[in-house]
Amino acid sequence: MPLKHKNMSKPNTVIIVAGGNGKRMQAEIPKQFILLGGKPILMLTIEKFTVFCEPKNIILVLPTLQIEQWKLLCKKHAYTIEHHIVAGGETRFESVKNGLKLIATPALVAIHDGVRPFVSEQTIQRCFEQAALHDTAVPVIDCYESIRELSATENKALNRSNYKLVQTPQVFDATLLLNAYEQAYSESFTDDASVVESYLNAGTNENKLQINCVEGNRENIKITTPYDMLIAEALIQNNDKINNTFQQ
Numbered sequence: 001m002p003l004k005h006k007n008m009s010k011p012n013t014v015i016i017v018a019g020g021n022g023k024r025m026q027a028e029i030p031k032q033f034i035l036l037g038g039k040p041i042l043m044l045t046i047e048k049f050t051v052f053c054e055p056k057n058i059i060l061v062l063p064t065l066q067i068e069q070w071k072l073l074c075k076k077h078a079y080t081i082e083h084h085i086v087a088g089g090e091t092r093f094e095s096v097k098n099g100l101k102l103i104a105t106p107a108l109v110a111i112h113d114g115v116r117p118f119v120s121e122q123t124i125q126r127c128f129e130q131a132a133l134h135d136t137a138v139p140v141i142d143c144y145e146s147i148r149e150l151s152a153t154e155n156k157a158l159n160r161s162n163y164k165l166v167q168t169p170q171v172f173d174a175t176l177l178l179n180a181y182e183q184a185y186s187e188s189f190t191d192d193a194s195v196v197e198s199y200l201n202a203g204t205n206e207n208k209l210q211i212n213c214v215e216g217n218r219e220n221i222k223i224t225t226p227y228d229m230l231i232a233e234a235l236i237q238n239n240d241k242i243n244n245t246f247q248q
Contacts, residue, residue, distance in 0.1 A: 118235055
């Protein structure tokens with residue numbers, strides 16, 4: 001059953017963005033189609049949201065040239081989870097904007113990377129619950145390494161406790177997200193939170209909205225390189241241990 005949150009007038013929707021081409025993975029097929037535990041990575045990712053979203057509210061954004069390949073994979077793996085397929089754009093910004101064309105308000109909209117199959121149900125639930133209360137929710141985790149800031153002439157140590165690593169799904173009120181994506185594209189848009197933040201800073205922001213950070217889960221990695229794939233294979237082999245030990 002879909003997650004029940006306090007504002008039942010806003011159903012949960014997810015836009016899963018999968019635009020990889022396999023170059024950084026050094027693979028012949030797009031990284032989201034690489035097998036992990038016997039299934040394409042993208043299938044594992046979609047499955048994480050079936051507990052929270054009705055099939056009609058699961059939207060998959062793919063490059064146009066990969067749509068038929070995806071349909072063939074679904075047939076090959078007897079993949080029956082219903083979802084909408086939307087053609088992506090030249091940039092992630094355009095791809096998300098294309099996915100938003102299927103959104104009806106009111107709603108809570110999660111944007112998630114197609115190659116993050118290890119997001120925990122707890123993280124997804126926290127994001128939807130907090131977005132229901134505050135209109136925005138972005139999962140983050142602590143920095144475990146030391147950090148240095150580099151400039152053209154020097155570098156200096158930073159206090160890592162002041163910094164967080166950002167993950168997806170990033171969840172927003174649909175109206176807020178739709179308005180934010182009416183902005184012109186900027187290279188400063190690194191994720192959906194940066195798009196929404198730019199919109200809020202440019203307007204009156206009478207409600208004093210800001211990006212609301214919530215706890216993510218450390219194993220929620222973005223699989224983009226061969227090294228990431230090694231970690232992913234270890235994670236899926238130890239899935240039960242992860243569920244019992246690390247997810248909170």
